[in-house]
Amino acid sequence: MRREQTGPAGFARDPDEFEAFYRRHVDAVTRFLARRVDDPHTVADLTAEVFLAVLDSAHTYRPDRGSEIAWLYGVARNTVLAQRRRTARELRATSRIAGRRLLDADDIARLEERIDAESPARLALEAMADLPDGERALLELVAVDGLSPAEAAAALGIRQGTARVRLHRARRQVQRFPGVVEMIGGTK
Amino acid sequence: MNDTFEDRLLAELKAEMAAREARPHASGRRSLRTRMLTGTGVVAAAAAAAVALPLVIGGQAPAYALTQHADGSISLQINEFRDPDQVERDLARLGVQADISYLPLGKRCADGRAPFVAGDRTSLTKEELESQDPAVQARVRRVTENLASSKAIQPKNGITIRPKFIRPGQIVMIEVVENARKPTTEHPGVAFQFSGRLTDGPVKPCRVIDDPSAFDIGTATPPPGS
Numbered sequence: 409m410r411r412e413q414t415g416p417a418g419f420a421r422d423p424d425e426f427e428a429f430y431r432r433h434v435d436a437v438t439r440f441l442a443r444r445v446d447d448p449h450t451v452a453d454l455t456a457e458v459f460l461a462v463l464d465s466a467h468t469y470r471p472d473r474g475s476e477i478a479w480l481y482g483v484a485r486n487t488v489l490a491q492r493r494r495t496a497r498e499l500r501a502t503s504r505i506a507g508r509r510l511l512d513a514d515d516i517a518r519l520e521e522r523i524d525a526e527s528p529a530r531l532a533l534e535a536m537a538d539l540p541d542g543e544r545a546l547l548e549l550v551a552v553d554g555l556s557p558a559e560a561a562a563a564l565g566i567r568q569g570t571a572r573v574r575l576h577r578a579r580r581q582v583q584r585f586p587g588v589v590e591m592i593g594g595t596k
Numbered sequence: 597m598n599d600t601f602e603d604r605l606l607a608e609l610k611a612e613m614a615a616r617e618a619r620p621h622a623s624g625r626r627s628l629r630t631r632m633l634t635g636t637g638v639v640a641a642a643a644a645a646a647v648a649l650p651l652v653i654g655g656q657a658p659a660y661a662l663t664q665h666a667d668g669s670i671s672l673q674i675n676e677f678r679d680p681d682q683v684e685r686d687l688a689r690l691g692v693q694a695d696i697s698y699l700p701l702g703k704r705c706a707d708g709r710a711p712f713v714a715g716d717r718t719s720l721t722k723e724e725l726e727s728q729d730p731a732v733q734a735r736v737r738r739v740t741e742n743l744a745s746s747k748a749i750q751p752k753n754g755i756t757i758r759p760k761f762i763r764p765g766q767i768v769m770i771e772v773v774e775n776a777r778k779p780t781t782e783h784p785g786v787a788f789q790f791s792g793r794l795t796d797g798p799v800k801p802c803r804v805i806d807d808p809s810a811f812d813i814g815t816a817t818p819p820p821g822s
Contacts, residue, residue: 420613423610423613423614426609426610426613427606427610430606430609431606434602434605434606438602452601452605455601455605456605456608456609459605459609460609460612463609463612463613463616504612505605505608505609505612507601507605510601510604510605510608511601512601514600515600515601518600518601519601
């Protein structure tokens with residue numbers, strides 16, 4: 409009983425469930441990261457970090473509060489933010505799995521392609537840099553990462569009403585930069 | 597089989613999962629909690645079943661008194677914990693550094709507040725801790741009784757602290773949850789639970805979370821002698 413209420417979700421305890429969860433989402437996670445960093449080694453490090461964070465924080469996942477991907481994007485977003493606060497060297501020193509050491513030449517080429525494919529999204533994210541944090545976070549998840557507004561609210565742990573207001577405000581702000589609207593539209 | 601980065605990362609992550617299973621004492625995660633709760637379960641069951649205990653249904657709160665016994669041990673009644681800061685000050689006067697949290701039944705502090713002391717490490721598995729087999733349960737009880745924390749903090753006369761089992765620098769961390777509605781013979785329930793352990797510190801503040809299982813009185817009978 410305790411475990412169902414406050415224990416980790418099954419995917420953090422059972423290796424088979426974890427594998428299924430990982431396979432369902434690993435591509436989405438590397439794409440999410442490729443929209444935010446432009447170096448395959450860092451994408452690999454961060455992918456490892458995100459799934460380690462999944463093992464650490466699976467108990468915070470509540471199926472009734474949103475989809476797995478919304479929760480996972482929330483985790484990935486926090487991982488990216490934490491990484492920006494640290495230097496790459498610190499990240500490597502503290503991580504239990506060094507993602508970049510698992511890369512071979514093919515993987516690097518594949519991740520570089522993925523990073524290239526996501527370059528319009530990276531430009532859009534850059535263009536949103538001046539929005540207030542709360543509004544930018546929502547617009548990123550909805551317009552660039554393709555979550556529904558309800559999922560983005562779940563990912564950020566805010567109420568849906570709040571999310572709608574912020575999203576509306578963010579969209580209005582962004583319309584002042586026509587180029588951004590185009591890019592955002594194109595990556596959705 | 598490990599063809600791509602994704603496959604190799606999955607293998608590493610699964611190895612990490614296995615390693616966590618094998619060394620559950622590495623940090624304050626869920627499995628540790630279960631371990632420390634072994635003692636709590638016993639106390640809760642005793643309070644629930646033995647509703648005739650004055651402690652449980654006695655209406656009058658005795659005057660605040662923390663009792664020091666001839667052997668150096670200190671016992672505290674549960675109602676005394678309602679002022680945790682006072683308890684901490686009184687214990688400090690007796691040379692015991694303590695961190696007391698007092699919460700309503702149904703809440704608890706989130707895991708990972710403080711490191712575990714070396715004397716609390718056991719090789720018990722989760723399966724053994726949850727086993728219904730009396731032989732396994734007896735073994736688990738023997739092991740847990742010998743943990744450093746179990747010797748220093750005991751469910752006797754309320755809660756008894758035995759300073760001779762506390763090493764210099766160690767902090768007594770106690771979390772008490774009390775049922776606001778006193779259980780009676782008509783409405784049995786858990787009167788209180790506590791969990792206590794030693795730590796070398798530092799102790800992080802208690803982040804209060806729900807503990808839905810706290811109201812579970814189970815079918816356990818009191819342990820002999822309680």
